[in-house]
Amino acid sequence: MTQEGSSVDGPPNYADNHAYRMSADLSPAQQAKGEASAGLIRYELEKARKEGDVSEKRITASLKNLGCGKEHGVYVGNGFYSVHTGDVCVSGHLTEKELTIQVHGAYAEPQPGMGPCVENRGGH
Template sequence: MLIGRSVTAAALLALTTAACGTQPGGERTAPSQSPPPSAGAQPASGSSAEARPACAQPAEAPAVPPSATASASASPPAGPDGRPEQHGDGAPHYAENHAYRMQASLTPEKRAWGAASAKLVRAELEKVREAGGAGEDGAFPEERVAAALARLGCGEEHGVHISDGFCGLHTGTVCVSGRVTRDELTTGVHGAYAEPQPGTGPCVENRGGH
């Protein structure tokens, strides 16, 4: 009888321990609605490795669509026309010579948050375009573009860079780049560059060479 009571007590103790940390009814705590951690690249040093505060965040967490694992990998650097560069198998040391142009990889979750941020950025740039006042080259004054991004809480601490209609910033999760001129309005989402253009932000491609 003593042995039987000991076994019963042990079983009750095990059940009690397993129940700890579980909400009544077996419910689990809802996932966080905050954006994922920064997707900046991770070089030994440089601005793209720094954690940045959030800006241009949607009011509600975006839906993350199902995606293949391959979509979370880093994309090859794009050429001047925006298409991935083709370098073939015969280019020796291509990867190491162009490592400075590599972008941080984006998970489907980070890409979803980036797309939501890009939508907000595009809306502000559209206001700049609709107001008119472009210069002779078709670009709008940098001050106006900066003011548009500031309305989304994006400033110097977010690596904002504006030049000749181009703008780039880090939302704290991803890079959002865009171009607004009299005849053009585009936005895009990508990871921070391993070695961005010196004197700019983490979202500006380095046009130099190694």
């Protein structure tokens, strides 16, 4: 049983204690821009996957072909990639078997040193 006006989100203060993992909400316009960027990124990364080269070096080169570098919050590691377009994040995984891609907002407290689009794995 909950008190009126309270939400059920787990143990006391669970939502507050995990707020650092929240990503920003996207407007419809931001979502549309993100989807357009995701399409370009998907095209480049799918070429790498079909060539059989899903190395970090190849992922980085594919993103660089689109003009995405460190200044765009690019992070590549262990098959994971993320890019901040200025409005949104485009992130996912690339393996020999599949390519995933997601459009989302930047994290309130991203993983230190990995750009605004990498979820913080720690706590605060």
